[in-house]
Amino acid sequence: xxxxxxxxxxxxxxxxxxxxxxxxxxxxxxxxxxxxxxxxxxxxxxxxxxxxxxxxxxxxxxxxxxxxxxxxxxxxxxxxxxxxxxxxxxxxxxxxxxxxxxxxxxxxxxxxxxxxxxxxxxxxxxxxxxxxxxxxxxxxxxxxxxxxxxxxxxxxxxxxxxxxxxxxxxxxxxxxxxxxxxxxxxxxxxxxxxxxxxxxxxxxxxxxxxxxxxxxxxxxxxxxxxxxxxxxxxxxxxxxxxxxxxxxxxxxxxxxxxxxxxxxxxxxxxxxxxxxxxxxxxxxxxxxxxxxxxxxxxxxxxxxxxxxxxxxxxxxxxxxxxxxxxxxxxxxxxxxxxxxxxxxxxxxxxxxxxxxxxxxxxxxxxxxxxxxxxxxxxxxxxxxxxxxxxxxxxxxxxxxxxxxxxxxxxxxxxxxxxxxxx
Amino acid sequence: xxxxxxxxxxxxxxxxxxxxxxxxxxxxxxxxxxxxxxxxxxxxxxxxxxxxxxxxxxxxxxxxxxxxxxxxxxxxxxxxxxxxxxxxxxxxxxxxxxxxxxxxxxxxxxxxxxxxxxxxxxxxxxxxxxxxxxxxxxxxxxxxxxxxxxxxxxxxxxxxxxxxxxxxxxxxxxxxxxxxxxxxxxxxxxxxxxxxxxxxxxxxxxxxxxxxxxxxxxxxxxxxxxxxxxxxxxxxxxxxxxxxxxxxxxxxxxxxxxxxxxxxxxxxxxxxxxxxxxxxxxxxxxxxxxxxxxxxxxxxx
Numbered sequence: 261x262x263x264x265x266x267x268x269x270x271x272x273x274x275x276x277x278x279x280x281x282x283x284x285x286x287x288x289x290x291x292x293x294x295x296x297x298x299x300x301x302x303x304x305x306x307x308x309x310x311x312x313x314x315x316x317x318x319x320x321x322x323x324x325x326x327x328x329x330x331x332x333x334x335x336x337x338x339x340x341x342x343x344x345x346x347x348x349x350x351x352x353x354x355x356x357x358x359x360x361x362x363x364x365x366x367x368x369x370x371x372x373x374x375x376x377x378x379x380x381x382x383x384x385x386x387x388x389x390x391x392x393x394x395x396x397x398x399x400x401x402x403x404x405x406x407x408x409x410x411x412x413x414x415x416x417x418x419x420x421x422x423x424x425x426x427x428x429x430x431x432x433x434x435x436x437x438x439x440x441x442x443x444x445x446x447x448x449x450x451x452x453x454x455x456x457x458x459x460x461x462x463x464x465x466x467x468x469x470x471x472x473x474x475x476x477x478x479x480x481x482x483x484x485x486x487x488x489x490x491x492x493x494x495x496x497x498x499x500x501x502x503x504x505x506x507x508x509x510x511x512x513x514x515x516x517x518x519x520x521x522x523x524x525x526x527x528x529x530x531x532x533x534x535x536x537x538x539x540x541x542x543x544x545x546x547x548x549x550x551x552x553x554x555x556x557x558x559x560x561x562x563x564x565x566x567x568x569x570x571x572x573x574x575x576x577x578x579x580x581x582x583x584x585x586x587x588x589x590x591x592x593x594x595x596x597x598x599x600x601x602x603x604x605x606x607x608x609x610x611x612x613x614x615x616x617x618x619x620x621x622x623x624x625x626x627x628x629x630x631x632x633x634x635x636x637x638x639x640x641x642x643x644x645x646x647x648x649x650x651x652x653x654x655x656x657x658x659x660x661x662x663x664x665x666x667x668x669x670x671x672x673x674x675x676x677x678x679x680x681x682x
Numbered sequence: 683x684x685x686x687x688x689x690x691x692x693x694x695x696x697x698x699x700x701x702x703x704x705x706x707x708x709x710x711x712x713x714x715x716x717x718x719x720x721x722x723x724x725x726x727x728x729x730x731x732x733x734x735x736x737x738x739x740x741x742x743x744x745x746x747x748x749x750x751x752x753x754x755x756x757x758x759x760x761x762x763x764x765x766x767x768x769x770x771x772x773x774x775x776x777x778x779x780x781x782x783x784x785x786x787x788x789x790x791x792x793x794x795x796x797x798x799x800x801x802x803x804x805x806x807x808x809x810x811x812x813x814x815x816x817x818x819x820x821x822x823x824x825x826x827x828x829x830x831x832x833x834x835x836x837x838x839x840x841x842x843x844x845x846x847x848x849x850x851x852x853x854x855x856x857x858x859x860x861x862x863x864x865x866x867x868x869x870x871x872x873x874x875x876x877x878x879x880x881x882x883x884x885x886x887x888x889x890x891x892x893x894x895x896x897x898x899x900x901x902x903x904x905x906x907x908x909x910x911x912x913x914x915x916x917x918x919x920x921x922x923x924x925x926x927x928x929x930x931x932x933x934x935x936x937x938x939x940x941x942x943x944x945x946x947x948x949x950x951x952x953x954x955x956x957x958x959x960x961x962x963x964x965x966x967x968x969x970x971x972x973x974x975x976x977x978x979x980x981x982x983x
Binding site for chain 1: 732760761767843846847929930932933934938939942943945946947949
């Protein structure tokens, strides 16, 4: 397999993208078309805007940044409004992703009850935010779902006059490729994806650390992230199928899926997103995980155990690393939009962000909280250094993008095959 | 007199359809409309910005490509194993239900005497507690260091890894969860068997085993089949039992596959197609059951 999306030969080969109108394309059996049309459509993603027609809106890429539209029907709030008080302040977020103390302090200061509605993946988040009549004041969408949420008017634009702490961010995040001008979002955390393990049970780490998950010695205690992009994407990389982790080539996705299906029989693999507690507690020996998990995992160790028992592997070369970021955004349905802005500003405050990091283990991309600073402050033990995400990771790393509906459908059908037990 | 009778007739003629109204309403509102909605999703031809199918309410707009994909994946493709697994789990769980449930129903109906009310209450007792709560309790019991393994330890049996995605745990949980559904209809049918027929059998020289095989069993056949149908239908579509006690792809049932499509991500037309397919399969068994009942009814006459 030698597919490289950056290979000019691939990019410039004649495209035979189906020349159909959007409606005809959708009507004409999108699902049959997925297999035939996906690969050339993907190739077109790398090209100039407006390359992607089937999504109905431009898809953001680092080399093709987007400025999300602000419509008259959905304006930002006015300057200088008084914050709302009383009642609930409702946050829609991953479970255990924001320090409870920060939420409590915020609630006390503004006379509101801060409530979290948890989700375990973006599918669930989208379902909850789209529930008619439901209102949330904050939500945490990553770049892979952002554009569709904006175009579906689920989010409202921000008024930066309430967010002076924006200046604390890494410069590239004050104007990111998925949201030029930070119109709808500010970044919340950055992370990498790797393999968390119990160092006391794993004696040697192979060069390709992903192989740990295929090692029968740990059968029954091996977990994948319950996230189709992360799981199939990891398999694409582990098996050297392609470095394009957003590929729309059915053969590649099939091969990667077959390889994780192999894990079912080989090590009785399971899927969830609780590495931060399962590895420290010993339920899992090997767990594909996000980089915040090992750092937060220190606080989940049983009494008497030290962080030495935890280990974390990520590829050495930043070009092989999978990285990502989560954002904070304000739902259009927000009942307390001024408070939403104030909480966003709080979360970009150096001290509050550090406190939050100390609780959830995920780095905020703030200038002051550099990797060196966090290590010096004693938040990251020596053996978990690989869990620190560096700015160069973001210069070279691999990211999951928002993809066309047909590529998404393709990945999901293969994921369903994995979930079907092979 | 004639006029009065006439009026009476007319009133009766109106009464019967009126009595059928609630049932008809129930059938339309809670069965036909939902099934139609499922079809509108399964046969949808367009998607929205989230990639989800837009329900096609007009049958002229229906497209069947997804449905055929799903049928093909079920017959020869990746879902084939899920269907087979679902079938095998249900059959084995039903066999356990028969082995455990029949003696209980038989004892309650024929031999319990005064304690009958108490035993019936005990059989129904699990229903006082929510199904999921009961299953969560089992998770505690079956944990690596739970009471089940501790008890096995007393007898020198090595601890069993119950919860790491085992077929037998799922089958046992299914049998446990649906056993009361099985016992109650069977009890009702055993209870209705005329005592005199059994006595006649004894009088004619049959022993108790032969009486059971020649009289009780044939007479309770319809009750047994009813109990099997009532148990099998919800079992075939179950997904939460499996999610709670296993969660591994290895034990995935068709209900889990439907849940995956309907609750996670935009491919809801795939889930809807699986729902239709499952309904078709169950309808096939249901039709067979109805034919059997009808035949039994005719025989009785």
